[in-house]
Amino acid sequence: MDFEFGQKEEKLRADVRAFARAELSGRHVVSGMEEESRDEDWEFTMQISKKLSQNGWLTMAWPKEYGGQDASHFEQHVYVDEASYWGIPGTTMGVSGIGWVGQSLMLFGSEEQRKKYIPSIAAGEPDGVWCTAYSEPNAGSDFAKLQTKAIKNGDEYILNGQKIWTSCAHRARWCWIAVRTDPGARKKQHGISLLILDMKSPGITIRPIVNYAGVHIFNELFFDNVKVPAVNLVGTENRGWYHLMQSLAFERHSIAPQFCGIARRTLEFIVKHTREIRYNGATLAHDPVVRHKLAERALEIDTLKMFGYEITWKMSKGIIPIYEAARNKAYCDFVMQRLAITGTEMIGAYSQVDMWSKWAKIMGNITRLYMMFPGIAIAGGTDEVQKNIVGQFKLGLPRAY
Secondary structure, eight states: OOOOOOHHHHHHHHHHHHHHHHHHTTOOOOOGGGGGSSHHHHHHHHHHHHHHHHTTOTTTTSOGGGTOOOOOHHHHHHHHHHHHHHTOSOSSSBTTIIIIIHHHHHHHSOHHHHHHHHHHHHTTOGGGOEEEEOOBTTBSSSGGGOOOEEEEETTEEEEEEEEOSOTTTTTOSEEEEEEESOTTOSSTTSSEEEEEEETTSTTEEEEEEEOTTSOEEEEEEEEEEEEEEGGGEESSTTBHHHHHHHHHHHHHHTHHHHHHHHHHHHHHHHHHHHHHOEETTEEGGGOHHHHHHHHHHHHHHHHHHHHHHHHHHHHHTTOOOSSHHHHHHHHHHHHHHHHHHHHHHHHGGGGGSOTTSTTOGGGGHHHHHHHHHHHHHHTTSOHHHHHHHHHHHTSOOOOOO
16 A cells, blocks of 8 residues: 655645745744734734735635635645644634635535635635634533524524633634524524624623633633624524534544644654753663653554545545544544653653743743643543544444433
């Protein structure tokens, strides 16, 4: 079996690598959700988004009619993996613009919604930055318990309620929000709808949630009689649960190449560190315990890479992955946790240094990863939720509810 990519994909990888070296050279760069925190990072992020769009990479797998390049699934895989390896910021347009909003609108959005919202995402414009409001104080993994209401009144919905853990809400122009439009629905999965919310609407209060790494990613949202035009309903009213299952699949299926790129680079940093630091007269890299731990991490990352290849291959053949995206999400969480713990063991007490300090080892990457992985493991659905999906659709086990 040949796991090599073709010339087209390898040229793309080389081009992305050259872009990263040119644009990120000499700059301490943060990427992923952390790029939303500091103003200076966010400004640079949006500059890079625009350049990625101009290079035809930002939404390369989208159809040309929506600003994409009709790129293959393998090209998209290589781009995501390489961009993540180098830590190129601005690849997601907020948290959901490229991840699932654009694709979902292509599937079940109205033609007016596609024309209004998709072009600004593909162009890397500030007006194309999105956040996603799913979680509530009492509705996380049990998503169907959400209580934020949107009651229709003429040609608009009146929105009241609260959301929490809303990444990028303080930067986003638009919000992809799940609401309850039929409070009296017989089943809790029913009566849920998807709306597009203008984050400049009166009645929205945004409260920052700063995590213990000192990073402002998450926010708490409060809605007080917020008016949302009825034309902002996505898909069919009260069928949001089924639309959301598709959106979550979009969110999870591309996570393996993204996390694999990050993990590969991080492991390389750790290995380099063990080659340079001496302990008991020899470098750390000579210690058999250290060598075995690093080898274990390398094996785990290779396994994750294979999982990513499997989904990409299936999609290239028109096969719809059922449980694989959930499997990959759960395994990504496992890999990042083990990598973060191993990294802190390798740098020792330096893992307690502020990640922005001049004394931080490996540019603060290990400290950053260690402090971020618990939140990453919850985002997009907890490991328990992912394993339930694998149990049901891979093993044929009955539902637990």
